[in-house]
Amino acid sequence: MKIFTADQIYEADKFTIEKQQISSDVLMEKAATELFKWIHSRLQGAEVTIQLFCGIGNNGGDGIALARHLQEHGYAIQVHVVNYSDKRSKDFLLNLERLKDRKIWPEFINHDSGLPELSPNDIIVDAIFGIGLNRPPESWVGDLIKHINDSRAFVLAVDVPSGLPSDKAPWNKEHVVRASYVLSFQVPKLIFFLPETGIYQNQWELLDIGLDSEFLGKTATAYELIGKPEVLPMYRPRLKFSHKGTYGHAVIVGGSYGKIGAVQLASNACLTVGSGLVTAFVPECGYHSLQTAIPEIMVLTDEEDNTITKIDIPFKPSVVGIGMGMGTEEDTVKAFSALLKNIETPMVIDADGLNILAKHPKFMKDVPKQSVLTPHPKELERLIGEWEDDFDKLEKAKTFATKHDCILLIKGAHSITIYNTIGFVNTTGNPGMATAGSGDVLTGMITGLIAQGYSSLNAAVFGVYLHGLAGDMGVSHNGYEALKASGIIENIGKAYMELLRPPEIENNKEA
Template identity: 55%
Template sequence: MKILNRSQIYKADAQTLTAQKISSTDLMERAATKAFDWLHQRLQGNPVKIHVFCGTGNNGGDGLVLARHLVEHGYHVVVYVVKYSERRSADFLTNLKRLKARKVWPEYLDEGSPLPEIHPDALIVDSVFGIGLNRPPQPWVGALFEHLNASKAFILSIDMPSGMYLDRLPEDLGKVVHASHILTFQVPKLVFFLPQTGAVIRQWEALDIGLDAAYMDSITSRYELIDPALLRSWYRPRSKFDHKGTFGHALILGGSHGKIGAVALASRAALLCGSGLVTACVPGCGYIPLQTGLPEIMVRTTEDMEEHLELPEVLEGQTAGIGMGLGTGAGVQKAFLAWLKIQKQPVLLDADALNILSLNPKALKHIPEESILTPHPGELKRLIGAWKDDFDKLRIARAFAKKWNCILLIKGAHTIVLGKDRGYINLTGNPGMATGGSGDVLSGMITGLRATGYPPLQAALLGVYLHGRAGDLRVAETGVEALTASDILSGIGMAFRELSGQIPPQPSQNGSKPPQENGSKEPRENGGHQSAENGSQDPAESL
């Protein structure tokens, strides 16, 4: 599923009006009716009091349509018009007239109005600002949003949480509506997935409002969601006469005194992702732990002392992943930089391999094209430099990936895989995966997938997705606090079985739900199930 910018969204609306020969009022009616259907299906006539807050633009018009349908179905509705401007959109005025025709008279709120009393058991519909917001709300409007947040009522935002910009960080997140659930139209928004803005967003769901499919397919977007259906089409099942040589040879290079576990986790992950052979190259102190703990792999040793480190040549048919637990001593740096200079095929660079590059930025030019870099946030900052906010981080990271023609991972709750021209956002995973060794497992998985023959970008996307799914499948048993990197390893097999269709999809942990059908070739298969970890609730359960 593509993530569109403001201009693309407006063009998609305009193209839909032309192609389908409908008016903008018709499209607004369609979109808001979808939101009503969603809410009505969950409330089933529940007598809860519903407070609908509408702005005076098109997002407010959506709210008026929703309120009209709620009234027509017997719900207890109070409608407020937030008069932040004297300007009214034409579609807002049309739907205000239609609402009044049902004998519903909105309350008008301006700077001098008292804040409405809202019981915690009520439901708030937030339809004040949409994607067009480009400046901070007036102080009194910000105070209204703080009041809504403090009410503890369930808040349903229409398309966007009011006060949130589409493309930059708000000046004060406290003056943004903290939505319990967002019903966004057709496609999600980038702000849903970034740590700073996503922190006030619990769950979202994209409603198919029938935007022109041909136009949606034709758009080139800067970001899109990782599509499980596309990953499934890449999946390579094994045939009867395959043998271990068919599935490549993963070479895991790393480890130091006290950090052999990182190599063990990565090597195990490479095996579980199908690599026919795995060799771990570690200092001598890692020989016995690896040979006894992982009898399926081969082990090569180097000198224990950092100044004597020797890294083996990567032979034809081998795929290398390097850096986990490696260290950054002078000897290690010298050996790694010499090793990197002679590499011709893409490699995976993790942890201390990246830290060494941060200390020796001139060596970036030696990274083979399409290599995969997997930094955690601290390593990323050392590698690409500091940023002022999440949007700036993406801008700098995109420029880095393009300059060095590499695949760069921005790890997080929604890991973003940056290729040369596009970013891919992952929806799998859960907070329990914020644990030591989780990144080593991911690096081993991607290296193993590369070894079996997947191209670099495919391996990165498959690895990130399967890593998150493995964590999701196991956290249901362990809980978030007790999930370990070894648990993630034990979930890899089930994640593969799910991806390949051998078992039905299991509930997701990410609190999101793309539309199931919109007429385009975008992803559909992501669980939109409630996440116990994020504290959000379905309206039918909270009311």
């Protein structure tokens, strides 16, 4: 699913109005109707006070039109117009007149007005600002937003939480509505998925307001939301007449004294996700533990007992995953550099492999094209430099990925895979996956997918989705706190089965 910018959404509105020969008011009425239907289907006329806070732009117009529908169906409403400017959109004014025609008189809140009384039992509809907010709310509007947040009422935001700009972090964290639920029009917004802006809503849902499907389909976007419909076409099913060699030979390189477990997790995940053969290359100290823990893999060792000093792979691997638990000793750095100069196959680079690249940026010229880099936040900062906010981070990541022709993974609640100028935003995963070794498992999974013939980009996008889905299935049985990295591996097979489950079975299960 595409993620559109504010400018693209405005263009979609304009295109729809012109193509369908309708007025902008008709589109606003459609939005208000969908908002009402969502609310009414859940409240069913319940006796509750709905407090609507409406700005004086089109977002406020949506709220004003919604108020009319609510009143016509017997709901107790209080309408507040947040009078933050002398300018008003024409559709806001049109719907305000319709409201007054029904003898509904909104309370106008100005800079010198007192704060309205709110109850925790109220439902608050936030329609103050929309996606076009391009300057900080005035301080008195910020105080009103803080008042809404302090009310402990259920807050339903229209399109986006008020106070959030669409292309930067908020100017003041206290001046953003914290929404219990966001009803967003037609397409998801990037701010729902970033750490600095995603914290302002607990849940979100899309409402179809009839924006033109031709425009939405043909318009290229800088970000795509990755769910089951997007990853299913990437899946490469097993062939009947195949053997282990059909699915590649992956090599996992890493480990040092006390950190062999990282290689064990990566190797096990690589094998479990479907790599035909897996060989681990570790210091001598890791030989017996790996051969005992995972009898299905092969093990090569360095001559040195505790660290990697020379990486000698006596065959041409399909892919190399490297870095987990490896350390950054001088001899290890030299061994890593030598491998980069001699390898032609794509790589998946994690952990200390990334730390070495950050300390020796000249090594990047030797990293095979289309390699996948999987940094956690601090490793990412070492690679691309500090950033001002999440949007600046994404731009720096795109610049880095384009310059070095690599796939760069930004890990997080919604991990984002960057390639050139496109970002793929993941939808699976949960807080239980914030646990030691989870990243090692992901590296192993992406490595195993590349071994089977997935392109590096598809392996990264598919691997992140499957990794998160396995984590989701793990917490469904054990809860967030008890999920371990090994538990993610144990659920990879179940994640595949869930991914391939026919829709009708899913529907029956939900019923």
